[in-house]
Amino acid sequence: MTSETDFLIIGSGIAGLSCALKLSQFGSVALVTKKHKAESNTNYAQGGIASVFDPGDSYVQHTQDTLTAGAGLCHQDAVRLIVEEGPTRVKELFELGVRFTKTKEGRFDLGIEGGHRAHRIVHVKDHTGKDVETALLEAVKQEPNIHVHEHHAAIDLITEHQVFYPHPPSQAQLHCWGAYVLDSNEGIVKKFLAKATIIATGGCGQVYLHSTNPKIATGDGVAICYRAGAPIANMEFMQFHPTTLFHPEANSFLISEAVRGFGAVLVNKKGESFMEKYHEMASLAPRDIVARSIDTEMKKTGDLCVYLDISHKDPAQVKDRFPLIYENCLRYKIDITKEPIPVVPAAHYACGGVVTDLKGRTSIKGLFACGEVAFTGVHGANRLASNSLLEALVFAHHASLEASEFVRDVHPDFQVIPRWDDSGTFNNEEWVLIAHDALEIKNLMWDYVGIVRSNLRLERALSRIRLIRHEVENYYRRTRVTEGIIELRNLAVVAQLIIQSALLRKESRGLHYTTDYPQKNDELFLQDTIIQRADF
Numbered sequence: 246m247t248s249e250t251d252f253l254i255i256g257s258g259i260a261g262l263s264c265a266l267k268l269s270q271f272g273s274v275a276l277v278t279k280k281h282k283a284e285s286n287t288n289y290a291q292g293g294i295a296s297v298f299d300p301g302d303s304y305v306q307h308t309q310d311t312l313t314a315g316a317g318l319c320h321q322d323a324v325r326l327i328v329e330e331g332p333t334r335v336k337e338l339f340e341l342g343v344r345f346t347k348t349k350e351g352r353f354d355l356g357i358e359g360g361h362r363a364h365r366i367v368h369v370k371d372h373t374g375k376d377v378e379t380a381l382l383e384a385v386k387q388e389p390n391i392h393v394h395e396h397h398a399a400i401d402l403i404t405e406h407q408v409f410y411p412h413p414p415s416q417a418q419l420h421c422w423g424a425y426v427l428d429s430n431e432g433i434v435k436k437f438l439a440k441a442t443i444i445a446t447g448g449c450g451q452v453y454l455h456s457t458n459p460k461i462a463t464g465d466g467v468a469i470c471y472r473a474g475a476p477i478a479n480m481e482f483m484q485f486h487p488t489t490l491f492h493p494e495a496n497s498f499l500i501s502e503a504v505r506g507f508g509a510v511l512v513n514k515k516g517e518s519f520m521e522k523y524h525e526m527a528s529l530a531p532r533d534i535v536a537r538s539i540d541t542e543m544k545k546t547g548d549l550c551v552y553l554d555i556s557h558k559d560p561a562q563v564k565d566r567f568p569l570i571y572e573n574c575l576r577y578k579i580d581i582t583k584e585p586i587p588v589v590p591a592a593h594y595a596c597g598g599v600v601t602d603l604k605g606r607t608s609i610k611g612l613f614a615c616g617e618v619a620f621t622g623v624h625g626a627n628r629l630a631s632n633s634l635l636e637a638l639v640f641a642h643h644a645s646l647e648a649s650e651f652v653r654d655v656h657p658d659f660q661v662i663p664r665w666d667d668s669g670t671f672n673n674e675e676w677v678l679i680a681h682d683a684l685e686i687k688n689l690m691w692d693y694v695g696i697v698r699s700n701l702r703l704e705r706a707l708s709r710i711r712l713i714r715h716e717v718e719n720y721y722r723r724t725r726v727t728e729g730i731i732e733l734r735n736l737a738v739v740a741q742l743i744i745q746s747a748l749l750r751k752e753s754r755g756l757h758y759t760t761d762y763p764q765k766n767d768e769l770f771l772q773d774t775i776i777q778r779a780d781f
């Protein structure tokens with residue numbers, strides 16, 4: 246089966262849905278998403294969206310906080326863009342029906358999170374993401390120009406590689422004409438052809454054993470674009486959220502940084518506050534510093550977790566401000582109004598991704614990327630809390646403007662694009678192989694490529710991942726494609742990209758800390774780490 250539209254969007258989080266809404270004004274949109282349409286990182290976002298609304302705040306201050314967190318690597322033009330356009334994009338969400346929490350005076354109730362020196366987090370209590378996702382999906386449902394395909398997983402992009410195999414043109418001449426997509430319900434691979442394709446597949450937290458991210462976050466977009474030849478940047482900067490619930494059944498449930506913004510304090514088993522030892526902003530220091538300090542404390546004491554204490558605050562206010570967190574902790578018999586919450590860090594956010602310019606363009610013509618999958622330069626070596634939803638909104642806007650222009654002058658000949666060829670493959674029911682390899686990757690990344698790294702661990706990780714990738718690629722080529730094998734193949738690519746990027750950065754900066762080079766080295770490393778497939 247073949248779909249032909251003006252635009253193909255891959256992913257139904259904040260980036261994909263915002264893009265779809267805007268592009269539907271210019272042409273037909275096919276949106277594919279690999280699970281139920283609401284399943285995304287966006288749906289689980291808690292803290293909110295950083296943007297300047299307080300009269301005492303300023304664009305300069307928000308920019309400065311972002312640059313400070315980013316430890317010298319933020320691209321200033323990209324930061325200025327998200328900061329200055331933030332209020333307009335947030336108001337668009339409000340107009341779509343997102344009921345952001347307001348004060349008694351009718352202004353946005355602005356929270357504060359780590360690294361911010363002003364109250365600027367617009368939120369819907371502690372379930373901002375769910376409300377944003379719901380409002381966007383509702384708006385998309387009303388648009389006749391948008392066709393959403395659930396349980397459709399993109400496998401690879403369609404470029405000259407497929408048309409002129411095995412002699413594609415050089416990287417500089419590549420175009421993207423859509424993607425091969427697995428319809429998981431039917432078990433068939435379809436061609437989704439389009440004049441412009443927007444990758445909005447989100448992050449890759451699932452490459453680690455413990456992550457705040459839902460199961461969909463397997464780094465598909467980064468792996469797909471890497472295979473197509475697009476440059477990938479700064480994958481070593483994987484952000485670990487400092488505070489996720491420490492409980493064997495809680496699946497690294499996030500305890501929002503907004504809880505610390507509301508007055509919660511990080512303490513050890515004895516109830517002693519420890520963050521003052523590490524940073525002047527104590528529990529509200531930037532995320533890389535807090536996560537690393539917790540790691541250090543745990544290693545020093547041998548304790549399996551630290552604690553986040555909000556029990557000194559008014560219980561009614563705590564329950565009203567954090568209903569989701571309160572209820573979820575209670576499920577595990579922790580009453581956050583009465584006792585400290587056991588917490589540990591977990592993998593949370595990819596600061597790196599597919600390189601784009603300020604218009605969301607990748608190096609491949611007709612291919613755009615926005616949201617967590619993209620590397621826009623905003624976050625540098627460490628993302629400032631709640632800048633991610635903001636970045637996704639602003640860059641989805643620009644990518645849609647640019648893509649709508651791009652399609653005006655494109656007249657592709659879709660007839661030449663071959664159908665998916667799965668001859669010579671067989672059905673394999675060896676689920677245990679996929680599950681085992683995925684777990685091996687996650688363990689490897691957690692143990693060797695975590696918050697604190699070293700040459701020895703990274704080199705060991707690299708040799709292991711090369712073996713795994715080799716096995717997985719062989720298996721992929723021989724087997725009829727399934728969602729499990731697509732994700733495993735992508736996890737392996739993303740893991741290798743993270744390890745290789747980490748090995749290239751022989752210094753410590755932001756989220757990348759290595760015991761072999763514990764200092765920052767501006768002379769050699771005040772630059773992005775870019776990796777591209779060697780055979781281009």
Ligand code: FAD
Nearest residue numbers: 256257258259260286287292293399447616617631633634
């Ligand atoms: P996502 O929302 O993850 O959407 C990606 C979509 O792509 C999904 O629909 C997925 O199914 C689909 N997809 C993936 N691969 C494929 C494929 N191969 N084929 C088809 N579809 C595919 N950021 C903030 O700014 N503020 C916060 O308060 C905040 N809280 C967070 C809390 C949690 C628990 C988490 C996990 C993240 C949080 N973040 C927060 C980060 C933020 O939520 C994400 O960075 C952001 O939502 C990413 O949006 P996105 O649209 O790029 O990707």
Ligand code: SIN
Nearest residue numbers: 291292501502630631
């Ligand atoms: C949180 O609520 O702590 C998450 C915010 C973010 O990831 O930006």
